[in-house]
Amino acid sequence: MAQADEWRRTACILCECNCGLEVQLDADGKHFTKIRGDRAHPASQGYACEKAHRVDYYQNGPDRVTAPLRRRPDGTFEQIDWDTAIREVAAKLMQIRDAHGGDTIFYFGGGGQGNHLPGGYGAGTMRALGATYRSNALAQEKTGEFWVNGRMLGTPVRGDFEHAEVALFVGKNPYQSHGMPRARVTLKEIAHDPARTLIVIDPRRSETAELADIHLQVKPGRDAWLLAAMLGVLVQEDLLAHPWLAEHAAGVEDATAAFRTIPVAAYCAIAGVDETLVRQTTRRIAVAKSVAVAEDLGIQMNRHSTLNSYLEKLVWVLTGNFAKQGAQYSPAMLVNLASSSPDGSAGAKPRRVSPVVGARIISGLVPCNVIPDEILTDHPKRYRAMVVESGNPAHSLADSQRMREALGALELLVVVDIAMTETARLAHYVLPAPSQYEKYEATFFNFEFPKNYFHLRHPLFEAPPDTLPEAEIHARLVEAIGAITEEDLAPLREAATQGRAAFATAFFAALAKKPALETMLPVLLYRTLGPTLPNGAAAAAPLWGLAQLFSLHHPDTLRRAGFTGDGATPGDELFDAIVASESGVIFAVDEYEESWKRVRTPDGRIQLVIPELLEELATLETTPPLAGDAAFPFVLSAGERRSSTANTIFRDPRWRKKDADGALRVSPADAHRLGLREGGRARVTTKRGSLEVAVEVSEMMQPGHVSLPNGLGCTYPDEAGRPRHPGVPPNELTASEDRDWLAGTPWHKSVPARVEAVDSP
Numbered sequence: 001m002a003q004a005d006e007w008r009r010t011a012c013i014l015c016e017c018n019c020g021l022e023v024q025l026d027a028d029g030k031h032f033t034k035i036r037g038d039r040a041h042p043a044s045q046g047y048a049c050e051k052a053h054r055v056d057y058y059q060n061g062p063d064r065v066t067a068p069l070r071r072r073p074d075g076t077f078e079q080i081d082w083d084t085a086i087r088e089v090a091a092k093l094m095q096i097r098d099a100h101g102g103d104t105i106f107y108f109g110g111g112g113q114g115n116h117l118p119g120g121y122g123a124g125t126m127r128a129l130g131a132t133y134r135s136n137a138l139a140q141e142k143t144g145e146f147w148v149n150g151r152m153l154g155t156p157v158r159g160d161f162e163h164a165e166v167a168l169f170v171g172k173n174p175y176q177s178h179g180m181p182r183a184r185v186t187l188k189e190i191a192h193d194p195a196r197t198l199i200v201i202d203p204r205r206s207e208t209a210e211l212a213d214i215h216l217q218v219k220p221g222r223d224a225w226l227l228a229a230m231l232g233v234l235v236q237e238d239l240l241a242h243p244w245l246a247e248h249a250a251g252v253e254d255a256t257a258a259f260r261t262i263p264v265a266a267y268c269a270i271a272g273v274d275e276t277l278v279r280q281t282t283r284r285i286a287v288a289k290s291v292a293v294a295e296d297l298g299i300q301m302n303r304h305s306t307l308n309s310y311l312e313k314l315v316w317v318l319t320g321n322f323a324k325q326g327a328q329y330s331p332a333m334l335v336n337l338a339s340s341s342p343d344g345s346a347g348a349k350p351r352r353v354s355p356v357v358g359a360r361i362i363s364g365l366v367p368c369n370v371i372p373d374e375i376l377t378d379h380p381k382r383y384r385a386m387v388v389e390s391g392n393p394a395h396s397l398a399d400s401q402r403m404r405e406a407l408g409a410l411e412l413l414v415v416v417d418i419a420m421t422e423t424a425r426l427a428h429y430v431l432p433a434p435s436q437y438e439k440y441e442a443t444f445f446n447f448e449f450p451k452n453y454f455h456l457r458h459p460l461f462e463a464p465p466d467t468l469p470e471a472e473i474h475a476r477l478v479e480a481i482g483a484i485t486e487e488d489l490a491p492l493r494e495a496a497t498q499g500r501a502a503f504a505t506a507f508f509a510a511l512a513k514k515p516a517l518e519t520m521l522p523v524l525l526y527r528t529l530g531p532t533l534p535n536g537a538a539a540a541a542p543l544w545g546l547a548q549l550f551s552l553h554h555p556d557t558l559r560r561a562g563f564t565g566d567g568a569t570p571g572d573e574l575f576d577a578i579v580a581s582e583s584g585v586i587f588a589v590d591e592y593e594e595s596w597k598r599v600r601t602p603d604g605r606i607q608l609v610i611p612e613l614l615e616e617l618a619t620l621e622t623t624p625p626l627a628g629d630a631a632f633p634f635v636l637s638a639g640e641r642r643s644s645t646a647n648t649i650f651r652d653p654r655w656r657k658k659d660a661d662g663a664l665r666v667s668p669a670d671a672h673r674l675g676l677r678e679g680g681r682a683r684v685t686t687k688r689g690s691l692e693v694a695v696e697v698s699e700m701m702q703p704g705h706v707s708l709p710n711g712l713g714c715t716y717p718d719e720a721g722r723p724r725h726p727g728v729p730p731n732e733l734t735a736s737e738d739r740d741w742l743a744g745t746p747w748h749k750s751v752p753a754r755v756e757a758v759d760s761p
């Protein structure tokens with residue numbers, strides 16, 4: 001497949017940015033030999049961070065699964081052929097559906113940072129079985145924010161940092177974690193421009209805080225008091241954008257009343273930030289022509305998580321920063337992974353809760369932290385089967401100990417992955433997929449504005465012969481279940497050979513005849529339109545449906561992107577461009593005002609009042625802030641993004657040149673007091689677990705705060721095939737009950753902990 005010296009185009013799959021890459025492969029077509037940023041990529045424009053150069057450790061990981069596996073009663077695995085695997089998995093899923101109802105089958109995952117095609121296919125299989133509950137990693141980080149966006153605007157919101165006069169990051173370290181195109185370039189531009197201001201709220205002097213003009217070094221877990229104080233300053237000093245609010249917002253009086261009496265000085269003291277600095281920072285935000293804001297795990301995986309998301313949003317709404325250059329916007333998306341409607345549910349459906357504990361379902365996702373509670377019970381509607389696809393709950397979700405127990409209690413666990421993960425080891429069946437560089441793949445994390453981009457990546461390597469792409473796995477499962485038959489497929493397959501117009505006609509006729517097919521569109525398109533696509537791009541067929549929907553809902557946006565429909569429909573034109581392009585396609589060009597059209601509240605205004613959260617705000621006055629006690633005097637942030645972390649996408653620890661052990665960061669003062677030294681060992685203990693770790697004495701940390709990296713401590717075989725666990729698995733230390741009352745998001749960033757020296761100084 002490969003040709004030496006030929007540059008091929010693909011993308012990095014390590015974070016949501018999916019930066020475009022140009023790569024060369026070795027003569028055998030097995031390894032990447034050269035990797036550089038792709039200048040033709042419309043979003044990243046040649047940018048790539050240091051991690052992209054390591055993707056060969058993903059592609060050639062030592063614990064790839066290369067044939068379907070079935071677990072024997074003694075816990076070992078045996079290879080089986082695909083026909084057996086599909087037949088047995090389909091039969092067992094149907095048995096569970098028939099005995100207990102389809103809603104006892106639970107789907108987890110659907111994609112990581114760069115592979116979102118499986119989620120669509122998996123959803124079809126689940127609906128074919130009558131399964132209604134699902135989740136993924138977003139339900140342990142972003143669902144609180146989605147819910148707040150839903151209530152206030154009915155649309156997801158992002159910040160235009162490239163053009164912002166003031167950039168505010170709350171609990172986010174984009175220098176390491178990115179989360180916006182060309183993050184380091186943009187951050188440096190803001191920091192070095194005297195007319196612009198970079199503000200960071202973080203207990204740690206992170207790389208971004210180090211660059212910042214203003215660093216509000218909050219005490220860990222106390223952002224609610226700080227954000228409330230900032231809003232107190234805005235309201236009490238009357239810094240609000242009154243005319244703008246009168247036109248665009250609802251509930252201004254009631255919402256601002258809550259901040260009129262905030263004791264600013266007392267709240268700043270609780271937050272541990274100088275009041276004068278808080279006042280100056282808030283005034284800077286209020287006078288700026290534009291403010292872009294992003295929050296992330298520092299507050300989302302923390303106490304008052306959903307409340308903090310609300311307070312963060314009130315800061316930019318009360319200062320009028322929406323739908324203009326350099327402020328917040330609502331992107332045009334092919335797939336909205338962050339949907340949440342004003343009543344807090346996904347789409348137009350009424351509010352739903354999980355079957356056993358009644359946890360709020362946001363954006364269609366059950367909170368990850370309640371999954372063990374939904375399984376470890378004798379409730380008749382407990383989850384009995386689970387299909388996990390491109391996710392590693394036994395490692396990544398809170399409370400690995402309880403999660404393992406829950407996964408072990410299932411009647412059936414099916415894992416679709418490329419590697420033998422912690423979760424796969426517990427499965428009854430492991431179904432191996434080709435890597436993301438061996439098949440067509442894409443991310444739906446496309447949030448840019450005013451131009452938005454989509455990149456369908458083409459395969460670079462041959463897949464191991466006994467793997468099947470997720471599209472094919474799901475097509476076979478749906479057929480084995482009998483939900484799609486040859487009778488459904490034949491006329492569509494025939495029409496597809498006669499051109500797109502004939503296909504569209506036949507497609508809508510088929511749906512009219514058998515509406516149930518609508519729930520399995522990805523497989524239907526894959527099996528019928530798929531074979532007509534060039535270069536074996538069949539798995540991309542569902543994008544045809546998405547392109548049609550996009551052209552229906554965003555005709556002007558699509559036209560401005562150059563898809564006018566000369567010769568074909570604009571949707572077909574977009575689809576063909578996506579399939580043909582190797583570097584990505586601009587599919588949306590918006591005007592700033594366009595964001596208002598996407599606001600989905602009944603009166604088209606931003607809703608400032610969320611009663612549930614104003615009630616929680618009022619409790620701050622009497623809530624004791626997180627403080628250490630004798631047993632657990634430290635606050636542990638369990639899972640920090642470093643240049644040596646990439647979730648669990650790399651399992652081979654050799655990719656980490658620095659920080660090989662994933663050290664615990666400790667402030668110099670604490671290190672001195674505890675007798676810890678750089679490179680030494682410490683024991684970290686929480687109410688849930690106790691682990692030994694390497695120590696890094698770091699000026700980044702404030703006293704009382706310690707942090708561990710995310711994604712490390714995976715089991716991986718060494719040269720002799722023996723299992724090793726380099727680094728620390730953070731969720732051995734976290735507890736599933738420590739979660740937000742509203743969104744169920746975990747408190748990973750503020751785990752009470754004890755730290756002790758292991759060796760002598």
Ligand SMILES: Nc1nc2c(c(=O)[nH]1)N[C@H]1C(S)=C(S)[C@@H](COP(=O)(O)OP(=O)(O)OC[C@H]3O[C@@H](n4cnc5c(=O)[nH]c(N)nc54)[C@H](O)[C@@H]3O)O[C@H]1N2
Pocket residue numbers: 014015016141170171172173174176177178179201202203204206218219220221222223296297298299302637639640641642643644645646647710711749750
């Ligand atoms: N290098 C690298 N990049 C990644 C990833 C990766 O694994 N490695 N993962 C990707 C994923 S999945 C995600 S979700 C993003 C996450 O991206 P981020 O949220 O930016 O990453 P974190 O480092 O987990 O947390 C951000 C910051 O929160 C701070 N923090 C801790 N406690 C508090 C607190 O009490 N208050 C405040 N205000 N801040 C606090 C930490 O000090 C840290 O600097 O990163 C993505 N990018």
Ligand SMILES: Nc1nc2c(c(=O)[nH]1)N[C@H]1C(S)=C(S)[C@@H](COP(=O)(O)OP(=O)(O)OC[C@H]3O[C@@H](n4cnc5c(=O)[nH]c(N)nc54)[C@H](O)[C@@H]3O)O[C@H]1N2
Pocket residue numbers: 111112113115118136137138140141297389390391392393395396397398416417418419421433434435436470638639640646647648649710711730731734748
């Ligand atoms: N304590 C603590 N826990 C955390 C965090 C933290 O900060 N602290 N961070 C959390 C966050 S924000 C996130 S997003 C999660 C991430 O955790 P997960 O949702 O588990 O995601 P990944 O680590 O990206 O792993 C995804 C899986 O996909 C597999 N995979 C890769 N490519 C393919 C493919 O093409 N097909 C299939 N089928 N599988 C594939 C990988 O082998 C891996 O097993 O971790 C969370 N866990």
Ligand code: SF4
Pocket residue numbers: 012013014015016017018019047048049050051052178
């Ligand atoms: S910013 Fe993210 S997607 Fe881009 S190269 Fe770095 S890790 Fe990869």
Ligand SMILES: [Mo]
Pocket residue numbers: 137141
């Ligand atoms: Mo994440």
